[in-house]
Amino acid sequence: MSDASYRDAIFTTPLDRVARFSFDEQVVACFPDMVRRSIPGYGQILGMLGVIAERHLRHGGHVYDLGCSLGAVGLALAGRLPPEAFSLTGVDLSPAMVARARETLAAECPEHAIEIVEGDIRHLDYRPVSMIVLNFTLQFLAPGERDALMTTLYEALEPGGVLVLSEKIVAADEAENAWLVERYHDFKRANGYSELEISQKRTALENVLVPDTLEAHHARLARAGFARATTWFQYLNFAAMIAFKDARYRDARYRDARYRDARYRDAQYRDAQYRDAQGETGGPR
Numbered sequence: 457m458s459d460a461s462y463r464d465a466i467f468t469t470p471l472d473r474v475a476r477f478s479f480d481e482q483v484v485a486c487f488p489d490m491v492r493r494s495i496p497g498y499g500q501i502l503g504m505l506g507v508i509a510e511r512h513l514r515h516g517g518h519v520y521d522l523g524c525s526l527g528a529v530g531l532a533l534a535g536r537l538p539p540e541a542f543s544l545t546g547v548d549l550s551p552a553m554v555a556r557a558r559e560t561l562a563a564e565c566p567e568h569a570i571e572i573v574e575g576d577i578r579h580l581d582y583r584p585v586s587m588i589v590l591n592f593t594l595q596f597l598a599p600g601e602r603d604a605l606m607t608t609l610y611e612a613l614e615p616g617g618v619l620v621l622s623e624k625i626v627a628a629d630e631a632e633n634a635w636l637v638e639r640y641h642d643f644k645r646a647n648g649y650s651e652l653e654i655s656q657k658r659t660a661l662e663n664v665l666v667p668d669t670l671e672a673h674h675a676r677l678a679r680a681g682f683a684r685a686t687t688w689f690q691y692l693n694f695a696a697m698i699a700f701k702d703a704r705y706r707d708a709r710y711r712d713a714r715y716r717d718a719r720y721r722d723a724q725y726r727d728a729q730y731r732d733a734q735g736e737t738g739g740p741r
């Protein structure tokens with residue numbers, strides 16, 4: 457694998473004019489270091505995506521990883537699930553990201569059916585899928601374009617499908633937001649970024665990364681049609697949500713006849729208990 461990942465030093469020297477942040481060759485070369493030092497909980501979120509996929513992805517289901525960058529989501533899923541459990545399409549607009557992601561995935565998980573497509577997630581011809589992941593990507597779309605994409609994604613999901621959305625967020629309360637942003641800058645300082653780097657990166661991201669409040673995200677998910685959504689992770693001003701196409705939670709393995717064996721009897725038992733408590737009758741869907 458061409459795993460040359462450099463330390464993020466993009467904003468270390470004073471710039472006369474700070475250009476708009478873009479996912480170019482320079483960012484690609486240091487991206488793993490940049491996200492690790494700039495996104496609180498990035499590694500934990502990736503780890504949990506594999507766990508969520510185990511629960512919610514039907515056997516052999518397809519996954520979209522939108523704004524896949526270097527393919528970290530595909531790698532995380534491949535680290536937890538065997539090749540026959542899923543296939544995945546990663547999509548990214550940046551040619552530099554796509555080239556590098558293809559190399560990495562081919563080297564790291566050649567057995568898994570993971571393809572990387574260079575494209576714009578706003579104009580993709582979506583196929584029916586079981587799970588969609590937007591790991592810090594929606595924030596880069598113009599706010600006015602977010603609703604339309606979310607509706608398209610809702611429609612692309614199969615019954616029982618889930619969408620996982622991780623985002624940098626803003627708090628509606630000014631004082632709360634100021635505290636979160638200050639502690640986020642402390643987090644960056646603790647990870648070795650200088651004042652100059654923090655302030656120049658902030659300038660570069662202005663009007664490029666436009667965060668929503670958690671409330672705005674939940675309202676958008678509801679407008680798109682999702683029956684339920686839960687925030688399952690927050691670390692300072694970074695959060696991750698899961699949205700369910702259907703109102704009732706069902707373990708994907710339980711929906712799949714292939715898995716109705718001893719290995720999952722405990723899940724069946726718990727689900728039967730749940731149905732009894734709800735006064736429902738009848739067998740599994």
Ligand SMILES: C[S@@+](CC[C@H](N)C(=O)[O-])C[C@H]1O[C@@H](n2cnc3c(N)ncnc32)[C@H](O)[C@@H]1O
Nearest residue numbers: 479523524525528548549550576577591592596
């Ligand atoms: C913060 S990165 C995502 C990180 C990645 N999901 C991960 O978990 O490591 C945002 C990515 O979204 C991509 N992106 C932004 N707008 C896009 C669009 N309209 N279509 C496709 N990709 C887009 C960028 O090129 C960039 O690689």
Ligand SMILES: O=C(O)C(=O)C[C@]1(C(=O)O)C=C[C@@H](O)C=C1
Nearest residue numbers: 490491494495592624657661665
């Ligand atoms: O560095 C910041 O201020 C960030 O918001 C981190 C962030 C992100 O959230 O996407 C911004 C740009 C890069 O893609 C990596 C991380």
